[in-house]
Amino acid sequence: MIRSEVDDGVTLVTLDRPSRRNALTPEGLDALAAAVDDADTPVVYLTGTGGAFSAGADFSVVADLDREGAKEFARHGQRVARTIETAESVVVAGIDGPARGGGVELALACDIRVATPEATFAETGVALGLFGAWGGTVRLPRVLGEGEAMDLALSGRVVDADEALRMGLVSRVVDDPRTVAVEVAANEPDALTVLKRRMRDDAKREVQESREAAVFADLVEEHADDLPS
Known part of the structure; x- marks a missing residue:
């Protein structure tokens, strides 16, 4: 599901589950966090295979969650996004093809986001009665502005x-x-690390993410039967 290799002084982390448009299960989230956390190069490049970046959360997993499970799944994704955001390495997202829901949120956690002309983005969960709960309600307004x-x-x-x-x-x-x-x-690697730390200095995210996870769990409880398997 996750591949990691080093080339040209960059750790290449690839979401490799093309049959599900690189959607992530809890195991996939853990593998992604480990790949980023274990990188010993100054830059990590995060991308996907099969003509997609990531569909985000695997809805076949979400549909089976009870309220507490949904809350923990949201918190799980938030922890992985924070691992990306706070990594020692600079993380560059290479988005080719669709990024949807949690895929957008993972990209938002990266330090630099670069798209190909074929890239597309959407927060499609709202049509299913959900929303991206891996820190998206915190990062999206910060990156784009509220409007x-x-x-x-x-x-x-x-x-x-x-x-x-x-x-x-x-x-x-x-x-x-x-x-x-x-x-x-x-x-220079030291300069990259210092610059990233200074521009990432934000102490208010935890409270917002906790509230986000709780509301996401409410919606999963209400709409689980309607989610695609």
């Missing part, structure tokens, strides 16, 4: 790479996002 975040989250609409660039959801649109990771890795 753009509300539009994306409440409409569930699909945003292409060019609009994502305009919104600030990604910083570049290129044919090969991995080249950006290699570019960043060419810099």
Whole structure:
């Protein structure tokens, strides 16, 4: 489900479950966190296989959760997103194809988001009576501003790479996002670490994420029977 290798001084972490558009189970979340946490290069490049970045949470798992299980699954995803966000390495997301729900949230946790022209983004959970609960309600307004975040989250609409660039959801649109990771890795590692720590300094997230997980659990309890298997 998760592959990790080092090339050009960059740890390449690949979500490799194309049959489910790289959707993540609890085991997949653990493997992703371990791959990022174990990286000993200054830059990690996170991407997906099979023409998709990630569909986010595996709904076949979510549909079987009771309220407490749903809350823990949300907290699980939040912990993994924070592992990405607080990693010693700079984490660059290379988004090629769809990023949906939790896939958008994992990208938001990365330090740099780079899309190919084929990338698309959407918070589609709202159509199923849910929302992304891996820290998305915290990070999305921080990255996009409240107006753009509300539009994306409440409409569930699909945003292409060019609009994502305009919104600030990604910083570049290129044919090969991995080249950006290699570019960043060419810099002084100590400077990268210090810059990331200073720009990531935020002490209020925990309370917001706790509330987010509780509300997500309420919605899973209410809509579990309607989720796709």
